[in-house]
Every structure is written in C-alpha cells, then in structure tokens.
Amino acid sequence: MTVAENLKPPSAQTHVAALKATLAQLDSVILGKPTQIRLALTCLLAHGHLLIEDQPGVGKTTLAQALARTCGLHFRRVQFTADLLPADLTGVSVWDAGASSFRFHEGPVFSEILLADEINRATPRTQGALLEAMEEKQVSEGGVTRPLPNPFFVIATQNPAAFVGTSPLPEAQLDRFLMTVTLGYPDPRAERQLLESGGRSQSVRELHAILDAATLLSMQREVGEIHAAAPLLDYLQLLAKATREHPALQAGLSPRGLLALLSAARAWAYLHGRPMVLPEDVQAVFVALCSHRLPLRDPSQKVGAVLGRILTETAIP
C-alpha cells in the first residue's frame, strides 16, 4: 500500500480498471504499437486532438476506429480532397419544402470521433473550417451556432509534406493539435501476427465498448486534478527554456504549448494510474507534443532527434 494509492478517490479506482481494460483491448487489435495507442488515449483524455503523420496503410484508420468503438463513441471519417468544401464538413442548410424552412443537415464534423484523412490535401479554407471547429467546439452556419458533441475528438492524418499536391498546415493551425504521432511500420513479430490473423478489420468490427461518453467526460475532469508538484513545474520550465535556447530550433515552446505539455503529462500520468505527474510522464509525451510545434532551422535535421537530445541534456531539478 503506497501513499499514492491512498490518495485516490473510489471512482478513480474503477476508472483505472476500465482504462486498463481499454488499453488491453486496443493492444490486442493494433499490434506492436503500445506507445502510440497510449499517446492517442492520452490525447483523448487531455481534451486534445491527434495528428497522425504517416504513409497510407500503416493502420491509422484502424487506430481511430478501434479507439472509437472501445470508447463507445460515435465515429465518422472524412477523406479530405482538394475539392472538399467547408460545407461538406460542417453541414449545410437545405430548404425543406414541407416545413417551409431551412433544415440543417449536420456534416461529418458532428460526431464524437472524427477521422480527418489526409488533411493536407484539402484547401486551406476547408482546413481552416475544421480547425475552427476543433478550437471552438462549435459550428456557425447561417447565423446559427451549433455546438459540437462532447467529447469531440479529431484524429487527423497527413502525408509527409514532401508529397506533391498538398497544402501543408500552417504552424498556427498545427498548434491546435495536441500531439503528432507517427505509427511507422509494425515490428516483424507484430507484422507476422498480423499476417497470420489475416487482416484486422474483422476484429475491429467485433470490438465492444468498454467506456462511454459520460465515463470519458468524468475521466477528463479527473485528469485536470492530477497533482503537479513544484519541482515538476520547474522541470517543465527548464524544458521550455531549453527549446527556446536551442540553436537548432527556430522558436521555442510557447506558453500555450507549455500548458498543453502539462495537461498531456497529466493525462499520461492518469492513464498509468498515478495521482501525480512525474518527469517520466513529461518525457513520454514531450516528443509527440513538440515535434509539430517547433520548427527546425535546418530542415535536413530530424526534429525527433533534436527533442530527444533536449530531453537527455536537460537536468531534472
């Protein structure tokens, strides 16, 4: 019996058990990606949105679907193309002759988990509409403001920016995403398992919900109460300072980015059943959180490597 476990309220105990079951189920579907799964769930718990940057076919959609089903959330998917219009996303008012009034047809954005596939294919206008919805958690159409469901979680995927015919997201909009995750190829063992099981879509469809929206909301509330001690806040500030002074980075972590780092670290700690944030929680989410926020001076370098070096060089106070 540790001090840590004593501090938890009873509801949190059941939540921890539920989260463990969730993770176990997700791990069984998406093979060999435990870190990414946890980061995705962290993102969900921290009220953030997730950006997956990877090639097609590595399991982005599967991750999103599995997450949605396991969490018992309503899921929709939009393929972003160059001709996708904002209205295709948010919905449109059409004339209803019977009621002789405009009726609003909700777009795909009115879902609890939205998978925005290949977001950098769309025009900046459409991207802007999505990002506005993500930020405001509401949609304004025809002078009426309609709130989006709660929870509202966007998983956007984007191809690496070098591909032709893409409009890369501007930095300010990238900031709306809490984390970037790269899935990458599965490791040989997981890949073999995948091959042997003969595709995974079947199993994704068979998943049952472990959480529901209400539970998730109360979990999100509890995440905000995770304790962050003074030395941990010192550590966050040191990290921010290190990014701001690092010669390889054009700009450092903004205060908003720092707040995001704290809430992500809180969610990660919550996910691992801890009542307080530890430096390893911060380290776990740091690269995913910063890689899309911190532009490099020299594009040929790898941002992950630079951030990793910052982590190993910044002393934990």
Next chain:
Amino acid sequence: MIRPTRFGVAFLGLILLTLIGCVNYGLSLGYGLTFLLGGVWVMTASLATRAARTVQVTLIAPSQATAGQNATFTLSAQNSGPDALLGVAVESNQGQTRWDVMRVPAGQGGTLALPLAARVRGPLQLTQVRVYALDGLGLWRAMLPSAAVLAPDVVGVTVFPAPERPAPPAPERTAPGTAEGQGRTKGDEEFAGLRPFASGDSPRQVSWRHYARTGTLLTRETDSALGTARLLDWADTAAAGDTELRLSRLAAWVQELRQLGAPFALHLPEKTVPVGQGEGHIRTALTALALHAPLPAPASTRKAVAVVLDTGAMRFTLLALAFTLLPSALRQPAWLSVLIALLLGHSVARTLRPLGSLPIWLLGLTVGLAGVMLNSEYGTLLGRDAGTALLALLLSLKAAESRSKRDGHLLVALGLFMTSTHFFHSQGPIAALHTLLSAAVLLGAAARWAAPGQEAEAPARTLRRVAGLLALSVPVALLLFVLFPRPDRPLWQLPLGGQATTGLASEIRAGEYGALAQSSAVAFRADFQGEVPPPEQRYWRGPVYELFDGESWQQVRLNGRSPSIEPGGPTWTYTLTLEPSDTPWLLALDVPSSVPQGAFTTTAFQAVSMRISASRRRVALQSQSARLGRVEDEGRLRYDLSLPTGQNPRALALAQSWMGLPPGERVRSALNYLGSGGFTYTLSPPRLPVQGRIDAFLFGTKQGFCEHYASAFAVLMRAAGVPARIVGGYLGGEQNPDGGYLIVRQQDAHAWTEVWLAGQGWVRVDPTAVIAPARINAGLQTALTTPDSTAAPAPSLLQRLRLRVDAVQTRWNDLVVAYDGQQQQQLLERVGLGGVGSAPYLLLMPALLLLTLLPAFFLLRQRAAPPDPAARALHDLSLRLKLPLLPGETASAYAERARAQYPTLGPALEDVVRAYHAARYAPHHPDSLKTLQSALRNIRP
C-alpha cells in the same frame, strides 16, 4: 590549456613577495598566510580546469543586421558542473574586439548577448572566438576545448546598408514586362499548362481529355496575372551622392515597398533581382545591396571605450580594505587614520553617486605632505612602522583614483600585502583571525571584480564561496607551514625601526624598577620539565652590576680568572619563551648550568645569547643551585669593594662600626639594621638627591623598593669590607594553572645583592626580604598591600580568566608563532625524517603535497548537490552506488540502470523510487521523506 591571467601573475608575485618578507623577518604566521594564498592559487587553477570541462557553448549569429547598429551575436552555454564563470573574447572582421564575462549557474544554461557594432554594410564575421573558463577569482583562464565550442567555421551575418532617412519616395517606375499583366504567379485564374499527375491532385484538375487521347494522367495548372511591379533602379539614385549613399537610398525604398507589401524588382549595375515580394524577396534584395562591390572598408577609428566602473565590486573592495586597515589605526598617528578614513569614505561615496574623482594634483600634494609629516613623526620613511603607515596611505590614495578593473585588482593585491604586514606587530590569535578574515573579504573582492556587475551574485554567496575555497586550501597550507624549509637567518638584513620595549636596563638608576613595576607586560614565560621551583627560589638572574659611581650601578667587563662553580642540589630543566627585548640576556633561573648553542655564561654567571632577538624566541636551559666562585679572581673581589670617594659619610661610618665582626656577622648586622630601622616598602618613594643618595635614603626618607635596598645594602657591605654587587633580574612569576608554566612580567623585575664570603663564595642576600617578605613569597602586589604576608592570595575570577587566555596565547605562541627552522628540525628528527634536505624528506614532501590536494580534487569532481532533501537523497544514493545520475534521467530510469548493475537490489530500488516519487512529486505528506530515508537505508550495495 590553462594560463594565469594578468591578475593571476600579480597574485603569484604577491605570494613570492610575502614569502621573501616572511623569510627575512622570521614571521611564522606570515608563512601561514603566504601558503594559504598559495593554496588558493592552486585551487583556483583546478576550478578553472574543471569549469572548462563541464561547459559547452554555442555561438549563434543574428538573423540580420543593419549598418550603424549593433549586430547581437548570442552565446548560449550549457553547464553540467557547478557554477562557472566564462570569459568570451571575440574579434570581428570589422575591427572590433570584445571581452565579456558570463556566469552559468550550476547544472543550467545561460545566454550572453554579444552586441558587435556593424559599422559598414557587407559581411560581418567573427574572425576569432575564444571562450575561457575562469575560476571564481579571475586568477586563471582555461580555454574551452574546441569540441565544446559549437560554431560554424565562420560565424557571420550580412549587414544590410542603413536606409537613408528621410528618403524621397520610390520612383513610380514599373518593372519591364510587368506593366501589362505579363508577369504570372500561382493562382487559379487562367490555364497555364500541364504537368504530370501527382497523387493527391484533385480529379477536377486532371485533364481527362488528354488522358482519353494518350492514356497519361496530366494535371492542369492555372495561374493569375501578377500585379504591376515597381522597379528600383540604380540609375535613379544618381542624385543621392556616392555609392554608399545611393545604396542607402535603395535600401530605404526597399523598406518603403516592404511597408506597402508591393512587388518590386531591383536593378544594380552588376546584379538584378527579379520581380518578387515577401520577406524572402526583401532579404534577397537587401543582401544584393549589402554585397554590392566594392565593399567599403570599415573605418579604423579606434573609439575609446568608456570604462564603466563596477561600483558594486568597488564598494566591496573598499569595505574589505577598510577592514584590512583597521588594526593599523591603532598604531599609526591619529591624523593619518582620519586622512585614510576620509579618502576611503570619499571613494565609497563615489560608488554611490556620480562624484568627480579627486584631482591628481591634490592626491600628489597629499602624498607629499603626509610623507613629510610621517618622516617627522618616525624619523624615517623606511622603517617598519613608517613603512606600513605609508603603505596604508598610498593604498587609500590609490583607491581614491581607481577607475578600472585593473585598479581594483591592484587594490586587492596591495590589500593582501598590507594584511601580511600586520604580523610585524602582533602574531597573536586575534591578529591571525583578523588576517584570515581580511584575506577572505579581499579575495571576495577579487571575485566581485572577476564577474561584472550584472553577473554578480549576493555578497554573502561570494563570501561563502571564498570561504569554501580557503577551506580547500587549508590542508596544503598546513603542510607547507610545517614542512616548508624555514631558513634560520634572513636573506638580507633589513632595518626594523625602533621599537620601544620595556625591560631591564644595562644600568640601575633611580626609579628604574619603579617604572617597570607599573608594567604588566610579559617579560618571559618558563615552562618546566617536572616540578616548578617554589616561590622563594624563583630568582631569574639578569645583569650583574658591579660599578657604582655614587648615582648609578653599571655592568663592567672584568678580565681575569674564571670563578669556580661547584654544583649541588636539584636541577631544573625548563624552556624560556622570551618576549622581544633589546638585550641579549637570557633570564636563567639562578644559576644556569647549561645554556643552548649560541649562548654562553659570563664570569658573573649570567646567561647571554650571541645576538639580540627582535622577535619572540624560545631557549632551553638548565639551572642548578651551586656554590659560586669559592675560587674568585682577586681583581674582581677588589673591584667589588670600591666605592666613590667622598660620598655617604654616615653610611660609611655605620659600616665601619661593624668592621670588628666576622664577615657573616657584618651581613647579619646590616640586615638587622634595615629590618629594625623603620624602613617601608613603596613604589613611590620621595626623590633622592644626586649626591649622597645612600645617606639620604638610610637616614632620611627610609622609603623605597628593591633597587634602593639592594643599592644601600651593597654600599654598606662594601664599606664594611665585604665584596658585594647587585644582581638584576626577576623574582617570582605567576604559575598558570591551565598551562603549568610560569609567567614572569615586567613588574616582577627585582634587584638583589650578592656578597662574597671566604669559604662560601658568592652568597645571595636579598635585603628586600627583610623589609617586605611578601615580595619574595607572594609577589609585588601583595608586598605593597601586606608586606608581611607569606603567600599570595587566591587569584580572583578575573585573574583566572586572564591566566586562561594567557595559556591559550602561550600554546599558540609555542606551536605557531615560535615555529622556526630549529623547531622544524626537531620535529623532523622526531618523526624520523632527518632534516629538510634529507632524502626521505625530499621523497615524502611531494607525496604529502599530492595527498593534501586530493580531498579538494575529489570535492571538485563532484557535481553540485541539489538543495531539495529528496533530490539530495537520490544524489547521495548515486554517490553510494558509484553510478552517477545523468542530467535527463528520471528516478525510474536510474533505478532501472542501477538494477542492471546490482541485480540483487531490485525490490529495494523499487521501494526507493516509489518513496522518491511520493516525496518529490506527490502532494506534500509529512512522512514521505522519512519513508524515503528508510527505503534508502535498505540499499546496501
């Protein structure tokens, strides 16, 4: 690579200078100070070396710069060790050099802005960048290894020409080919061409017609007309003037168009920048302007940089100096102290508000006047007192005209030298403490000068750091103090200057001893091996006076046969610690039987050393009661019967009346006469006439002290035909219960007589004992109040306290102050090292030196311990496991690594990590720290 700074060289010079001074004047404590400073010198070198190993710097060029302004380069430093001080020297190709100092806190990073003047357009590069790690005091600088300085080969920036201000508006000229919408830019207005399909292209853009015809996917591209672009032409600026002014005008136009956000093209004689817009385009244009040939040469005017006095460091230095000079105020004339205080006060005021410094002529005048006054005061300017007074004055004058860092360093060095001069006057424990404190604050001042104002730290922190440095230097200083060869004789003899000492004189005049009796100054201390002789035997034999001219008794040198000595009775072995005096006399207990080397016994049984010692000295002696001079030179005996003729007729007549008695009875009669004649013992007797003093005393005043009685008795004896002489010296001594030694003070000075009786030789007769027996048994104070008392009263509390202090001082003097070549030799022989030059000494000395540096070496290798108790506990654990914590390593990761090395500790380490997390990162819980500590106790590697 490490080398001393200029201040460091001066500091070394100071050490050598004080060392020479100590050798010359035999100042034992001075050696201590010198070696302490030497230790600091070595320790700071290791500090600088260490800092050079833990610091890594990165040099970053500014993104842009404009001529006439500063281009601010940035130096970013990361420090994985304790606090470090970095010195940065850069040189630009535009002829500017800069020296800056930055402090990088322990385990953190820091940045330093290096604003360099961008004097002219064109490339501004740092041609030379040197980064040094400095020690805290600025004595050393260690160059950072090149791997620790991250910078491109050439760190530089292109300096754009300064825009002309105010400039005429840019001419309304359109760039050729853009007027009619001929320029195109990416857009969606008109079809521009086809390109191969790329995945992600919208199907709407695909040219299906082309696909149907050829089977290849092509994507349509569209664009839109570029708006009217302006042309900035070199030819339009002819009115501006020379090349530079024309470029300035173009730069101003570029800025104007940047404000408007308008596209433009730039035409220069040798370069053309095509139409474009946006920040990138503006950069290209300005770069073209900046690099337009021919590049101007930077004006080589070397502007004198205004030196800003670091007021904080100056104030610190002045206060340190004031503290250092404090003891001199007790010695030098009051007017000098006031003058120095005024000068220092003015200097302090100068650091607080902008006051003009004192004019040089005034300072010069002050030196001249004060020099004259000092000369009249001391009779010289070179002696010890005059010299130190002059040095103090010069120091305060230097402070008054100090305006730079170099002056500050000079003040510190002079202050340290001044500190060592105090040892001329006192080497007591308090003086030593004062010196230590002065050295600490002066070194603190040096630390303040090393780090400039904005990088300075709190004074308390500086002093703490200096104290740590001194503590590190103590072992090496102690070792050198004990083992460093101590020459016995000075390198060359220097005048010490007159020093008034009280003590026995070479002749006895009226009132001589009365004056001495007022002084409680210590004459010497005697430390006995074994028992201390009883009070009535504590006669310390000094000069023997045999020539009486009616007024004074004087010593004489009589050639003749040496008298015989027949020892018998107990032997006393003891060590005398003699305070400085102007005489070579060794005050041996009556009578000396063995004297140390360099001393001899006179024919009057007085122990005399070969040289006069101006400093405190220790001699080992042996005494034994003996029959003296049973066989005595006839000439001497005759001499000891002579009296001045025609004086003291009544005394002579009295003595004649005893002539019929045997010599022994004559002595007894004289003593009886004194004992029953109504004589009193007093220190303030009435004045006696020059002629017939003895008559006047014996038959008139009848008041006096030892000197009077001894003199009268000797005269009576000589007149009665018994050879007699006066022996001067000390009687008694206070036994210190704390140290077991005797303290003999000047007030214990005494005079007694010796008479020669056939068959017995010289016999001591103390006539004072008849008048005031207490003088012999109890001491002077008792003798004055109760002359008949036989023992001294018990010492009062105050006296006992004084004795205790004296005991401490004596131990100090024996161990520290009197430590010289002789004692060193004895010590070395006792530990079996032979002597200073012997082979074991030469072998052992370097080994011991290395040993004393070892703790400092280990201490310096350690990282700074964190202040938080939980974090410190983990840090301590890492030391215990000999597995250092990495900077970005979490407790769990560390435990993982430790478990790999110590597999048995797994569960215990888990407990520690859990407890650590609870103590460090959980909401505060009172027991968490205890849990952590008990978990840590379970770890036994």
